[in-house]
Amino acid sequence: MSPRLSSPNLQLNEQGKLKHFLSLEGLKPHHLTEILDTAESFINPQTNEIRKVPLLRGKTIMNLFFEPSTRTLTTFEIAEKRLSADVLNLNISTSATKKGESLLDTLWNLESMQADMFVIRHAESGAAHFFARHVAPHVHVMNAGDGQHAHPTQAMLDMFTIRKLKGDIFDLKVAIVGDILHSRVARSQIQALSMLEAREIRVIGPKTLIPPFPEALGVHVYHDMKSGLEDVDVVIMLRLQSERMKGALLPSEKEYFNLYGLTEQRLAFAKPGAIVMHPGPINRGVEIDSAVADGAQSVILQQVTYGIAVRMAVMAIIMSNAAQLAQSQNETALADTLEKAEREAQ
């Protein structure tokens, strides 16, 4: 009934290729596999080292962090430097950008400083979309986490880790444990897993930490660890923010750990050899027991390394797509000119 056309996907260019990386919503499985495959090529298969390549030499990437996060900023920075880009980090306190005008002013100012790509982290859901809608056509936006909405590079590095360690994601059962409601990481993971056709996606947590419409995410909800972890191949633990006690969503960290903390006994409910993941930083003794976090099934540190390769891959793909688009536009323009000249000659 509404005559509004469904808006074109902000993230894709005219050729249907990745232009910005804001969320996994609206992408196709081939976009995801392209990222995973490209990330693979940045890793030395013998040593697991990530190489420095000159791909983005002369390009300027600005990391705009409206919400402080040393870890994510660091992994992005390493990824950018390994691609040989010029990197600028800007921590912007949101109080300085209270009015819309100054927020856009900040953006346009930085754009004039010859930025080619912005990596943005912001406390508001949809902030990355907002920036992508307002940047100049040649500037690219990567979402490094927006509010409770999405953290797509984190989800992709998780998919990469799973694929590396467990093979094809198809056919795997994955459980995500903890604060799903407030977690942008969980939202993006769930989208990635369902796009790559994981056999089953479960979320485990008390009802206060599960979104109001879990069916909209296509997940199965469990409120206890025993049945939730049964037979899963991958266990993803989420970080618990201490604010959740203040909002009366949970009674105490102790009770949370008693119910949902991942211990060796509980991990035994999962399939033998199941891997344990965590986006970090971990709260030992709150969501995960040290014996599990440091145990043989934990792949938490591998995730960090792979995160660099995955972020490099996304940035390389975006800049590559831009180059290819410009090339094809030049060719079309040239063909048009030739055709016109020919017509005039006749």
Next chain:
Amino acid sequence: MTPIQDVNPLLDQLCNQIQQHPRFTSDIKMLGIRTGGEWIAQALHQRLGLSAPLGILDSSFYRDDFAHNGLPAEVQPSQIPWDLDSQNVFLVDDVLYTGRTTRAAMNELFDYGRPASIILVTLVDRKGCRELPIQPDICAMTLECNQAIKLHGPDPLTLSLIDPAETDL
């Protein structure tokens, strides 16, 4: 397209030249540039019975035309299964043309270590097209710049010449 040419005699010729090279020993390291160079290197590696496994170099990330053409459709990781430092490396490619691929490959090599020397082996040298000061050390066949060529492989390896009239669109 002119009839397909057998590659075997050319490979034999390359083997000969490699064996006669002053730096040749049975434990030299051989590296093929993906994908044509990899096929040639595989064949040479087998014929020469080298002890060290064959390395494969994918120089896509080091190409200088990224800003124009972006990444090629398929990029695979390079595989260098040995320490590169102080080694004599025989770098193998199918066709030496502008020299830019060789440049990219050498740049990448130096990210892995500091070889003692690099010896450039190519099946075909298209003379006169060079854009960089790079020449093959070992080469089996020389063509004029306007003679384009295509290698098919990996099994069987065949070469076909493309008529200049066909390519010159």
Next chain:
Amino acid sequence: MNILIEQARIIDPSQQLDKVSNLYISRGHVMAISDQTPEGFIADQVINAKGKWLIPGLVDMRARLGEPGKKFAGSIASETKAAVAGGITSLCCPPDTDPVTDTQAVAELIQRRGRQAATAFVLPTGALTKGLEGKLLSNMHSLKQGGCVALSQANQPVENPLVMKNALDYASSQDLLVILRCEDQELKNNGVAHAGMVSTRLGLPNIPTSAETIALARDLILVEESGVRAHFSQLSCARSVEMIAQAKQRGLPITCDVAIHQLHLTEMDVMDFDPFTHVSPPLRSQADRDALRMGVKTGIIDAIVSDHTPLGRDDKALPFGESTPGISGLETLLALTLRLVEDGLIDLSQAIKLVSQQPADILGIHAGSLAVGYSADCVLIDPESYWTLDRKQMLSGGKNTPFNGWEFNAQVEMTLFQGRPVYRVNPV
């Protein structure tokens, strides 16, 4: 000045009228609707309205007019111009002005500006509590003296039920109409989108429907106890319609309205974080929208309002949750209401009644009708004219509409206020 509008299809639900006839206007008032010229009437101006519709000017129970204060865009002059372009000739503005309309002086200022603009009838709503703070009662009687047609809290809550009970009791004893907009702030919990599929997917802080229904339940009980004349504004969910229906069935003399955008948009429209779809209360589910539409059809909902909130560019040039909620709605109220007719939900007469006679009756004002003696506030509509809403062409100081690019049938051709043309689609 005598004006004759001849050969129009006159649709006036207040008189159960729908026929082709002539409207005779004399000295700003309706003199007659007749096929024959009344005795002694000599037209100074004749408007040929063959093939056109003539309806009473619309009454909008909730429109912010940008004055006094800087919170909203536009001014009473600009917003009344926008109103008549949308066929609205009477506007009731909520008290969340700056300063708050909690004194007679502010109420009178608003009316004076309205008279100066002389484009539409501007009616203030006074604050129910001082400063809208929900703590102390406002000077209700003097606000009434100052011309306030009703009292409300705009979007502010009265969290303390005892204060609410006292406010309603006091208002009831002064025979004042109270307009209530129910929203529990604790349950709202700084949410920005409906607790449903879309907020789940987008990770937007959510507002459950219980934020509305719990507050509504409390207020219904307090209204019943006090016996105050109460009007519930901007229902947003199915359960609220059900609760109002039950209360009405039990004989409670209450009325209610819905904002027009709630009848056309749902949470799905928020899907790409469009700040123009950020409204309060939030756009809810398809089922809620259908229930609201059904409430309009069955008459449980008595009026449709624009909830006009003109905002500056900066207020919307922000990520969804940080943007200010609200839609600039004066110029689309009529068009979107007529669309309900096209959708087959209600007939033309019912649609017009919801935006003219009924809101006028609720407010107890002499408007929304073309009966003899009423102010000649009327709208001439060309039913054959198709138009597209272009944000940039809007007359309101606020261009914040999610309906940009929507195509509509039937366009306002001319609006008369007190017998004077105040708007023409193609200015002569």
